[in-house]
Amino acid sequence: MTEWLVKTFVKDSDNVSDPQVRLRYGQFAGIVCIICNVALCLAKGLVGLAVGSVSIVADAVNNLSDASSNVISLLGFKLASRPADNEHPYGHGRFEYLAGLTVAALVLAIGINLVITSFEKIFSPETTDFGPAVTVVLLLSIGVKAWMAAFNMSLGKRISSTTLEATAADSRNDVISTAAVLASAVISQVIGYDLDGIAGTVVGGFICWSGFDLLREAIDPLLGSSPDPQLINHIHDKIMSYPGVLGTHDLMVHDYGPGRLFASAHVEMAGEQDVFEAHDVLDNIEQDFKDEGLIMTLHYDPIVTKDPMVADMRHWIAVNIQEKIDPRLTIHDLRTVPGPTHTNVIFDCVRPHDLALTNDELKKKISDIVTARYPKAICKITIDESYVSSKQ
Incomplete structure (x- = not known):
C-alpha cells in the first residue's frame, strides 16, 4: 500500500537525491500522519470522555501531540528545502533537525502533564465504564499506528530522513502505550479494581521516555555527532x-x-x-x-616510496604502536632528516578521543618504542585528534 501511495502522490518519487522530491516526501508523510492522528484523537477523546477514562483521554492527547509534531515536521521540511544564500552558504538543512528538537520538547512536556493528571487519579479514583466502544477504538488505534510506523520507516529509509524514522519510532511506541491502556481496561473488568490511573501514569511515563529519546536524537546532529x-x-x-x-x-x-x-x-x-x-x-x-x-x-x-629504509620504518612504527599502546593509533606523513649524530623522524599520529594518555604521555611512549629500535632517532611527533570512528 505504501508503494502505491508514494507512486500516486509523490511526483518523480524515484529521484530521492533531488531536494524538491525530498520535500514532497516529507510533505506527503506529514499530511498522512496529521489526518490519521487527528482522526484517532477525536475517536479516543470522545470515547474516553464518555466513559470517564483518564488513560484513554491521555492516549487521545498523545495523538493530538503527534499531529502537532507532524505540523512542525512539515514546516521543518519546508524550511530545510530553502536554497543557500549569502548568509547561509551551506543551505538551511539543519531546520529539519531544529524541527525534530521542537517535536521532542513538545512530546516531553505533554508526557509530564499526563503523568501528573494520571497520578492524581490514583489517589482520587473515579468509576470508569469500560465497554465495547473502548475495545473497538483502542484496537483500531493499534492497527492504524502499526501501519503508520511501517509507513514512516519505509519513507524515512528511502530518503535517509532521521525525522521520519523518529516519527516511525514514535508510532511504534504509541502501539505499545495503547496496548497498555487496553490491557488495563480488560484487567480492571476481570479483577474489579480500576487500574485507569495507573495505566495513565504508565502511558504518560512512556511518552516522557520517548520525548527524552527524541530529544537526544535531535540534539546529536546539532552538536556535531560522529x-x-x-x-x-x-x-x-x-x-x-x-x-x-x-x-x-x-x-x-x-x-x-x-x-x-x-x-x-x-x-x-x-x-x-x-x-x-x-x-x-x-x-x-x-x-x-x-x-x-x-x-x-x-x-x-x-610520501617517499623509493627509500626502503623509510618505508620499513614507517611500517614498523605503525605496527608496534598499535600492538604496544592502542590498536586504533595510526601514523602518517613520516619523513626523516639524517644528520651526523642523529636522525630526526618526523610524523603525525592520530589518536582516538577516549585514549587515557595525554598527548605528552603518548609522545613519550611512542618515542621510547622508536628509539629502542632506532637508537639514533629523535622523534618529532604531531598528535592529531580523530574526528571519525576508526575504520575496522
Missing part, C-alpha cells in the same frame, strides 16, 4: 580504490542537514610522481563524490 561508520568506510574504500593512492587520513565530515554533507581528507601518493598527474587523480575523486551528493575536498600528501 558520522555513520558505514559512510566513513565507504569514503575510505572509495579513495583507496583509485590508482596511485597509498593511504588516506585526517577525514572530517560536516553535516549541514540531511543530504548536505561536506567532507575533507588528506590523500597519500608517491612524492616521486608528476604532481599534475596526482592532482588530476584527486580532482577525479572529488568529482565522483560530488556525483554521489558529497562535497569533498582532498589534500595531496606526497
Whole structure:
C-alpha cells in the first residue's frame, strides 16, 4: 500500500537525491500522519470522555501531540528545502533537525502533564465504564499506528530522513502505550479494581521516555555527532580504490542537514610522481563524490616510496604502536632528516578521543618504542585528534 501511495502522490518519487522530491516526501508523510492522528484523537477523546477514562483521554492527547509534531515536521521540511544564500552558504538543512528538537520538547512536556493528571487519579479514583466502544477504538488505534510506523520507516529509509524514522519510532511506541491502556481496561473488568490511573501514569511515563529519546536524537546532529561508520568506510574504500593512492587520513565530515554533507581528507601518493598527474587523480575523486551528493575536498600528501629504509620504518612504527599502546593509533606523513649524530623522524599520529594518555604521555611512549629500535632517532611527533570512528 505504501508503494502505491508514494507512486500516486509523490511526483518523480524515484529521484530521492533531488531536494524538491525530498520535500514532497516529507510533505506527503506529514499530511498522512496529521489526518490519521487527528482522526484517532477525536475517536479516543470522545470515547474516553464518555466513559470517564483518564488513560484513554491521555492516549487521545498523545495523538493530538503527534499531529502537532507532524505540523512542525512539515514546516521543518519546508524550511530545510530553502536554497543557500549569502548568509547561509551551506543551505538551511539543519531546520529539519531544529524541527525534530521542537517535536521532542513538545512530546516531553505533554508526557509530564499526563503523568501528573494520571497520578492524581490514583489517589482520587473515579468509576470508569469500560465497554465495547473502548475495545473497538483502542484496537483500531493499534492497527492504524502499526501501519503508520511501517509507513514512516519505509519513507524515512528511502530518503535517509532521521525525522521520519523518529516519527516511525514514535508510532511504534504509541502501539505499545495503547496496548497498555487496553490491557488495563480488560484487567480492571476481570479483577474489579480500576487500574485507569495507573495505566495513565504508565502511558504518560512512556511518552516522557520517548520525548527524552527524541530529544537526544535531535540534539546529536546539532552538536556535531560522529558520522555513520558505514559512510566513513565507504569514503575510505572509495579513495583507496583509485590508482596511485597509498593511504588516506585526517577525514572530517560536516553535516549541514540531511543530504548536505561536506567532507575533507588528506590523500597519500608517491612524492616521486608528476604532481599534475596526482592532482588530476584527486580532482577525479572529488568529482565522483560530488556525483554521489558529497562535497569533498582532498589534500595531496606526497610520501617517499623509493627509500626502503623509510618505508620499513614507517611500517614498523605503525605496527608496534598499535600492538604496544592502542590498536586504533595510526601514523602518517613520516619523513626523516639524517644528520651526523642523529636522525630526526618526523610524523603525525592520530589518536582516538577516549585514549587515557595525554598527548605528552603518548609522545613519550611512542618515542621510547622508536628509539629502542632506532637508537639514533629523535622523534618529532604531531598528535592529531580523530574526528571519525576508526575504520575496522
